[in-house]
Amino acid sequence: MEIPYTVEARNDTGLYNAKVGIWLFLASEVMLFGALFSSYILLRVGADPGTWPHGLLNIPIGTFNTAVLITSSVTVVLSWAALQMRNFAKYRKFQAITIACALGFLGIKTFEYREKFGHYEVWLKNPITVKHGDKEVQTDRLLGHIEFQGTHPSFWSTATLAAKQVESFKFEPDPFHYTMTAREMAHAKKAAAGKPHEVIEIKSADVKRLSAFVPAHSTYFGIYFTLTALHALHVLGGALVIAYLWGPGAKMWKTEPERYINRVEVSGLFWHFVDLVWIFLFPVLYLL
Amino acid sequence: MGHSHSPSHSNAGSADHAQEVARHVKVYITVFIALLVGTVVTVALNYLHFESMTVTVAIALFVATVKAFLVAGYFMHLISEKKAIYAILVSTIFFFAAMMYLTVWSRGQLPWGTRYLSSPTPGAPAGQIGH
Numbered sequence: 301m302e303i304p305y306t307v308e309a310r311n312d313t314g315l316y317n318a319k320v321g322i323w324l325f326l327a328s329e330v331m332l333f334g335a336l337f338s339s340y341i342l343l344r345v346g347a348d349p350g351t352w353p354h355g356l357l358n359i360p361i362g363t364f365n366t367a368v369l370i371t372s373s374v375t376v377v378l379s380w381a382a383l384q385m386r387n388f389a390k391y392r393k394f395q396a397i398t399i400a401c402a403l404g405f406l407g408i409k410t411f412e413y414r415e416k417f418g419h420y421e422v423w424l425k426n427p428i429t430v431k432h433g434d435k436e437v438q439t440d441r442l443l444g445h446i447e448f449q450g451t452h453p454s455f456w457s458t459a460t461l462a463a464k465q466v467e468s469f470k471f472e473p474d475p476f477h478y479t480m481t482a483r484e485m486a487h488a489k490k491a492a493a494g495k496p497h498e499v500i501e502i503k504s505a506d507v508k509r510l511s512a513f514v515p516a517h518s519t520y521f522g523i524y525f526t527l528t529a530l531h532a533l534h535v536l537g538g539a540l541v542i543a544y545l546w547g548p549g550a551k552m553w554k555t556e557p558e559r560y561i562n563r564v565e566v567s568g569l570f571w572h573f574v575d576l577v578w579i580f581l582f583p584v585l586y587l588l
Numbered sequence: 589m590g591h592s593h594s595p596s597h598s599n600a601g602s603a604d605h606a607q608e609v610a611r612h613v614k615v616y617i618t619v620f621i622a623l624l625v626g627t628v629v630t631v632a633l634n635y636l637h638f639e640s641m642t643v644t645v646a647i648a649l650f651v652a653t654v655k656a657f658l659v660a661g662y663f664m665h666l667i668s669e670k671k672a673i674y675a676i677l678v679s680t681i682f683f684f685a686a687m688m689y690l691t692v693w694s695r696g697q698l699p700w701g702t703r704y705l706s707s708p709t710p711g712a713p714a715g716q717i718g719h
Contacts, residue, residue: 313672327680338691374620483637583648587634
């Protein structure tokens with residue numbers, strides 16, 4: 301049996317069926333991401349003042365990745381326009397850029413995740429003196445990187461110290477902490493720029509808690525990884541569909557071109573939605 | 589059009605159609621540039637570090653919303669769509685708004701244990717850094 305309304309419009313909707321289908325699906329996606337966004341808002345406004353981690357993500361890289369995703373969105377729509385002009389070669393060129401952007405986005409995201417997994421917060425039992433920019437401060441909470449036997453390990457936690465029987469480790473503290481305001485943090489970073497990193501020795505016995513920037517670190521990283529990983533899965537899914545249509549699925553162009561154009565349009569609508577989600581995720585997670 | 593392997597179609601080759609697509613392409617490029625500018629503006633304003641958190645949030649969300657309208661309106665063609673899709677969207681907006689309202693509504697009645705990090709480990713005192 302032939303599938304009805306793959307090309308011609310239904311009388312009641314005025315649309316081919318797949319288009320109604322993708323929009324219904326996107327409606328459910330709005331609710332999925334909306335639920336997580338509202339969780340984020342609730343967690344954030346419920347946090348005690350000055351306790352919400354901020355300024356820990358790499359803004360230049362996040363900005364670049366935003367540009368990568370925006371570029372992929374415009375190449376999707378340009379490729380569809382090329383198909384409407386019956387220019388299959390041009391369509392393929394534009395979608396090749398889309399796929400490259402998708403892979404680039406995921407690659408950059410992976411790099412960002414790895415950076416977080418090797419970045420730590422340590423809570424000490426007693427305050428020590430460290431430099432925050434040009435100021436010396438007394439604090440029992442440090443951000444920074446662990447150096448252990450010549451390596452910079454990832455994923456360590458309080459339990460790792462016991463499991464590996466680590467007596468002490470080297471720590472390169474960052475010249476700031478997220479309990480500062482954004483302005484103070486920026487000032488401290490600027491004051492410390494270009495100066496050599498302090499390295500201190502921390503005894504495991506003095507450590508109250510150790511956590512990498514993983515979901516267990518805090519509510520902030522919990523919601524950060526949930527939202528960005530769910531978004532990255534959408535990028536991956538969208539890229540797979542676009543790549544399928546670009547490669548093996550392109551056979552349809554010769555047999556049913558109108559249906560093929562519709563498929564490309566529907567995959568494009570999904571892709572724009574993924575871009576749209578990122579448009580909100582980026583400022584909310586990176587800048588606020 | 590000139591492609592030997594391209595199937596023919598009633599629309600293809602019509603000068604009107606070609607002109608219309610060409611006009612759309614111009615719009616897409618303009619929107620693309622606007623989105624990039626929007627991104628740069630958001631990031632640049634962020635480096636100004638406004639005293640007020642409300643101003644920071646308002647600016648970030650305003651620019652994001654404008655960008656979202658550009659993507660939805662032009663890339664997803666929502667400025668000229670069929671009624672059926674607007675109907676789907678209106679109901680989505682209703683339920684989305686209702687969900688967000690539930691969030692706001694529950695603000696006054698936070699359950700125990702959701703306040704973030706008043707102490708890093710249960711029973712331990714809070715961090716020493718003042719603010």
